[in-house]
Amino acid sequence: MPINRGRKPTGRVAPTRTSASLSPDLYSTLQDIAKHKKVSVAWVIRDAVEKYITDQWPLIEKSKP
Structure with missing residues (x-):
């Protein structure tokens, strides 16, 4: 089995990251x-x-992977 160093698994779509600022109370x-x-x-x-x-x-x- 080949080693997959530093690469994303094939056949899967990587999730998208996002960030948001929240008030301390909400967090x-x-x-x-x-x-x-x-x-x-x-x-x-x-x-x-x-x-x-x-x-x-x-x-x-809704699309499901």
Whole structure:
């Protein structure tokens, strides 16, 4: 099996990174939610964004990898 050093796995699309500035209170709330659900803050944000998009544009088909 060939070694794949420093290369992305084939057949998968890399996720796009983004950044956002949040107030300390909002970030603290996200941390509390993440701790309660035993997930990362990033997971909470992704979940919230997916729900927001579904609510705002329900007719747009969601693409799954």
